[in-house]
Amino acid sequence: VPVLRAHSVARMLQLAFGVPIACILLAGLAGLGALWRVDRSMAELADRLPHIREHNAAALQALLDGEDFPQHLLEARELAGGDAELVAAIDEQLATGTRWLEEDDRRLLDAYRTLDAETTSLLDHRVTAADADVTRTFALSGIGVGAIALAAAACGWITATRATRRVTQPLDRLRNIVSHLGEGHLSARVVPDGPLEIRELAESINDLATHTELLQFLHRERLDREKLQNHVARRVREELDPNTILERCVEALGPALEVDRVVIRLLDDDGIGPVHSVWVAPGVPPMPDVQRGRPTGRMAQAFLDSVLRTETVAIDDMSMFEEVIPADYRGDTRALLAVPLAAAANDVGLLILHDVEGPRAWSLQAPLIEGLARDIAAALAHAFAYQRLQELDREKATFVSSVSHELRTPLTSIIGYVEMLADGDAGPLQPEQRQLLDVVERSTVRLLTLIEDLLTLSRIESGSFVSSFAEVDLAAVLDGAREALEPVLAGRDIRLELTVDDGLPPLWADAGQLERVVFNLVSNAAKFSPDGAAVSVQAYRDGDDVVLAVVDRGIGIPLEEQDKLFTRFFRSSTSTSMAIQGTGLGLAIVRTIVEQHQGAVSVVSVPNAGTTVRVVLPSAVRQPMEVR
Amino acid sequence: VSPSSVLVIEDDADIRNLLVTRLARLDYRVSAVPTGEAGLEAARADPPDLVLLDLLLPGIDGWEVARRLRAEPCTATVPVLVVSIVDDDAGDEVEVMGRVAKPFRARDVESMVLALIGPALAEGA
Numbered sequence: 075v076p077v078l079r080a081h082s083v084a085r086m087l088q089l090a091f092g093v094p095i096a097c098i099l100l101a102g103l104a105g106l107g108a109l110w111r112v113d114r115s116m117a118e119l120a121d122r123l124p125h126i127r128e129h130n131a132a133a134l135q136a137l138l139d140g141e142d143f144p145q146h147l148l149e150a151r152e153l154a155g156g157d158a159e160l161v162a163a164i165d166e167q168l169a170t171g172t173r174w175l176e177e178d179d180r181r182l183l184d185a186y187r188t189l190d191a192e193t194t195s196l197l198d199h200r201v202t203a204a205d206a207d208v209t210r211t212f213a214l215s216g217i218g219v220g221a222i223a224l225a226a227a228a229c230g231w232i233t234a235t236r237a238t239r240r241v242t243q244p245l246d247r248l249r250n251i252v253s254h255l256g257e258g259h260l261s262a263r264v265v266p267d268g269p270l271e272i273r274e275l276a277e278s279i280n281d282l283a284t285h286t287e288l289l290q291f292l293h294r295e296r297l298d299r300e301k302l303q304n305h306v307a308r309r310v311r312e313e314l315d316p317n318t319i320l321e322r323c324v325e326a327l328g329p330a331l332e333v334d335r336v337v338i339r340l341l342d343d344d345g346i347g348p349v350h351s352v353w354v355a356p357g358v359p360p361m362p363d364v365q366r367g368r369p370t371g372r373m374a375q376a377f378l379d380s381v382l383r384t385e386t387v388a389i390d391d392m393s394m395f396e397e398v399i400p401a402d403y404r405g406d407t408r409a410l411l412a413v414p415l416a417a418a419a420n421d422v423g424l425l426i427l428h429d430v431e432g433p434r435a436w437s438l439q440a441p442l443i444e445g446l447a448r449d450i451a452a453a454l455a456h457a458f459a460y461q462r463l464q465e466l467d468r469e470k471a472t473f474v475s476s477v478s479h480e481l482r483t484p485l486t487s488i489i490g491y492v493e494m495l496a497d498g499d500a501g502p503l504q505p506e507q508r509q510l511l512d513v514v515e516r517s518t519v520r521l522l523t524l525i526e527d528l529l530t531l532s533r534i535e536s537g538s539f540v541s542s543f544a545e546v547d548l549a550a551v552l553d554g555a556r557e558a559l560e561p562v563l564a565g566r567d568i569r570l571e572l573t574v575d576d577g578l579p580p581l582w583a584d585a586g587q588l589e590r591v592v593f594n595l596v597s598n599a600a601k602f603s604p605d606g607a608a609v610s611v612q613a614y615r616d617g618d619d620v621v622l623a624v625v626d627r628g629i630g631i632p633l634e635e636q637d638k639l640f641t642r643f644f645r646s647s648t649s650t651s652m653a654i655q656g657t658g659l660g661l662a663i664v665r666t667i668v669e670q671h672q673g674a675v676s677v678v679s680v681p682n683a684g685t686t687v688r689v690v691l692p693s694a695v696r697q698p699m700e701v702r
Numbered sequence: 703v704s705p706s707s708v709l710v711i712e713d714d715a716d717i718r719n720l721l722v723t724r725l726a727r728l729d730y731r732v733s734a735v736p737t738g739e740a741g742l743e744a745a746r747a748d749p750p751d752l753v754l755l756d757l758l759l760p761g762i763d764g765w766e767v768a769r770r771l772r773a774e775p776c777t778a779t780v781p782v783l784v785v786s787i788v789d790d791d792a793g794d795e796v797e798v799m800g801r802v803a804k805p806f807r808a809r810d811v812e813s814m815v816l817a818l819i820g821p822a823l824a825e826g827a
Contacts, residue, residue: 482787483714486805490720493808499723522805 090233097226108215244268310453324353335428391433408432417455478529541584555592579693599626710734711741729822757786
């Protein structure tokens with residue numbers, strides 16, 4: 075059984091439909107009553123009154139004829155029933171008739187005749203009255219049923235109007251609000267109105283909207299947080315200098331976190347160091363010097379603990395810690411948050427946020443700030459590592475350069491004095507002595523080549539390897555190279571076959587560097603050729619270019635290693651397996667020199683058949699081009 | 703007729719000795735000093751026909767020596783041949799007659815000296 079609660083739609087509908095239904099029932103009853111009444115009056119008109127009249131007339135005739143007149147009157151009296159006036163009139167007739175029969179007085183008969191006439195008149199009157207009653211009843215019942223029907227119609231209309239106003243309109247409003255909410259206007263609310271169920275629905279919709287609004291707020295908050303994190307991460311990732319990273323950090327964090335100061339302190343051997351980077355919001359007083367130095371006392375300990383335990387120190391209201399934090403350190407700061415900057419368990423420092431207007435509840439922002447601190451610390455760690463790497467690289471370059479230079483000085487003496495011995499400055503040499511000296515000379519040249527390669531590499535890396543261009547005759551360069559190669563080739567009995575085309579155009583080049591190219595290529599070719607073999611060097615013209623080809627019939631280079639040939643320190647598997655000496659720098663240097671000359675170098679090699687290195691250099695006809 | 707004179711300014715004793723020996727063998731009148739200051743003094747006292755100049759020297763460096771030689775009237779025209787392991791420095795700020803990179807072959811130095819000032823006893827020959 076449904077419970078009909080007050081002010082509910084069900085209650086309202088019950089009332090709304092109940093009234094017209096009652097009206098209709100009432101109209102039906104009224105109709106029935108009228109019909110009953112008409113029926114009765116009609117029966118009287120049809121049955122009773124004519125019979126009474128007949129009996130009355132028969133009684134007068136019987137009286138005059140001397141027959142039994144009371145019987146007729148008694149029957150008429152019977153028919154008159156409850157009509158007291160009629161019964162009284164008949165009784166009087168009966169009494170008067172009876173007296174006339176006993177006394178035979180003429181006057182009594184006249185009286186009876188008068189009474190009879192009166193009764194007849196009364197009966198006529200009764201007929202007229204019944205007739206009028208039927209007419210009246212019809213009229214009245216028509217009016218009554220019509221009025222009740224009108225009332226029912228009015229009730230129906232009023233009910234419809236009320237239903238519209240009390241149900242449809244609130245529902246309409248609900249629908250509007252829901253579609254408004256659907257369009258994203260989450261602040262829209264409906265005023266609970268109308269019947270109970272609709273009010274409850276409205277309240278539920280309001281609750282839903284509030285919930286959705288909260289969810290959307292949280293979502294936006296998360297997006298904002300991610301945006302900020304991305305923003306900071308991007309700003310710090312673009313930098314490789316630790317100081318710049320920290321500057322960028324404090325600048326990006328301050329406005330985004332809506333704090334008054336952002337401070338970064340780095341960890342050093344003595345604990346938490348002085349302020350490294352600071353950002354101060356516009357209108358906020360700068361940090362007093364006393365705060366910029368190393369933190370002291372319990373604050374220093376709190377900071378150090380924070381870093382060592384990788385825990386955040388959040389002080390929502392500094393004034394609560396008056397006894398712990400010295401006033402000069404506290405300054406105007408009301409709320410403070412210190413988040414350790416730690417990357418992969420390496421403590422870097424502290425990110426400290428100040429709020430001068432506080433107190434401020436940090437707990438909401440703390441996770442975000444801790445996440446940011448991790449990003450910053452990671453970026454810092456990378457930057458420090460990069461810095462260290464650069465330092466190491468510089469140190470290595472300096473070391474290589476200075477070692478190479480240092481090695482050249484004693485080598486100068488060795489070469490010079492060996493030459494003096496060889497030239498007989500210390501007296502004539504025996505053939506055995508000459509042989510021994512040749513070994514020293516060859517080794518010296520090799521050592522010199524090694525040192526030169528190292529030095530060249532360090533120059534290439536430091537960017538100081540420059541070519542000084544001039545018009546160069548390749549044939550002269552090849553002659554110089556042949557002379558320099560002599561001690562290298564002589565020991566292996568390797569023949570150098572030079573083929574230089576006539577009419578080679580001059581090159582726009584650095585002669586010393588070109589000689590180096592030839593020296594490196596030929597000594598490479600010799601290294602990978604058997605003793606007594608030939609290495610051929612061809613120089614010919616190809617359009618505006620000059621081609622230098624170094625061809626050997628040596629062991630070749632495995633195909634899969636050929637594209638790595640010009641990488642520095644690369645050594646082919648054949649060279650290592652056959653214990654052929656080298657640093658893996660020769661071809662890298664060749665490539666650098668050729669590229670600086672706007673040329674190209676390529677290799678064709680067939681294992682166990684030989685290798686051809688082809689260097690293409692633009693001639694001075696096509697150049698001179700400004701290089702470096 | 704006195705032979706052409708060569709002044710060697712070189713801090714490394716072995717290399718100094720090497721250069722002196724090789725040039726003396728060709729009959730040049732060779733004197734040698736280990737520092738730039740001493741070299742300038744010697745050049746002023748007895749202007750040579752050629753200076754072999756190291757660049758990395760204790761005290762003033764080779765370029766400074768060359769500059770001062772140019773500034774001094776009596777040595778302004780003396781040709782200078784730089785003999786140094788430094789072969790990639792920015793500059794020939796001072797014009798010199800030639801450069802030899804260490805390590806060198808003595809024969810190369812000899813031929814450059816010959817090209818610059820001729821044989822030791824040109825007039826007498």
